[in-house]
Amino acid sequence: MAKDTAQGAHRFRRTRRDHATEITHDYVEMIAKIEAMHGECRGSDLARQFAVSHVTVTKTVARLKKDGWVQTVPYGPLTLTAKGKRLAKTVRARHETVLAFLKAIGVSEETAEADTEGIEHHVSPETLRCFRRFLKQNKLSN
Amino acid sequence: MAKDTAQGAHRFRRTRRDHATEITHDYVEMIAKIEAMHGECRGSDLARQFAVSHVTVTKTVARLKKDGWVQTVPYGPLTLTAKGKRLAKTVRARHETVLAFLKAIGVSEETAEADTEGIEHHVSPETLRCFRRFLKQNKLSN
């Protein structure tokens, strides 16, 4: 039972760690996406995409800047640092894998898109490998 | 593109809603589990299981009480209300389905347990149906 408790406690610590990085991952991923589509990313773009106020974006971006993920100029567009770009790439790949997997098991596009936003933050490398193996075996990687 | 934005925004609103209920679901599920195993559930039990301080549990339980999920007596054990019991049942079933599914696709027990704690809060009813159909087709419901 003590072992049971220790393992359970470990799981919840892990979940809290996942949550702690979730916003960073979402912002970094979105900045890369908007930059790729429009040439640049501004705070107002993020506010629209995340359905939050512009102030929420300003404050969140300030934290990302402090942690070295983005660079900003006052009143100007945002850019990812080299470190941010690497994270964006990793997070993007993870997102695509989870999305493809959900669709492969029959989840509709709309639902798969929505569920992926939350699920992607809680899959271990091992689980991602199983998703990829499943996709390869079922040849449904689109 | 505007449609793209609206859909994206919808997904993040959905994720925030999932997060808003996550702690409630975890506590209600855990209270039911501990009560089933030990006959009663106390705050210190939850603090151990979730790896948080006893004060965190006291405050969180106060919120659950305010929202009608649990009943408490000062310095006494916690009990779920009828509404809490119904939620616990639903959440438990969801947890079991996600866990069984991850194991069915080859994720190790330990990793599946850890990932399920986070994933369970982000699966739609449709996604759960696909998980169950997969389990039935593959006859790996354990």
Next chain:
DNA sequence: GTACAAATTTAACCGAGGCTAAGTTAATGG
């Protein structure tokens, strides 16, 4: 009845992530 230990409650603090309101900056059009 007293001492002690464990559990719970209260107080105060923190950071994250959300908001509204007001002020500032930059770009644009006339």
Next chain:
DNA sequence: CCATTAACTTAGCCTCGGTTAAATTTGTAC
């Protein structure tokens, strides 16, 4: 050059979920 608009920043607020420290309550042993 001025007015206007859109975007951003600052100030202040909120809830949630976490902490430590101190006080209170309860149960148990002697």
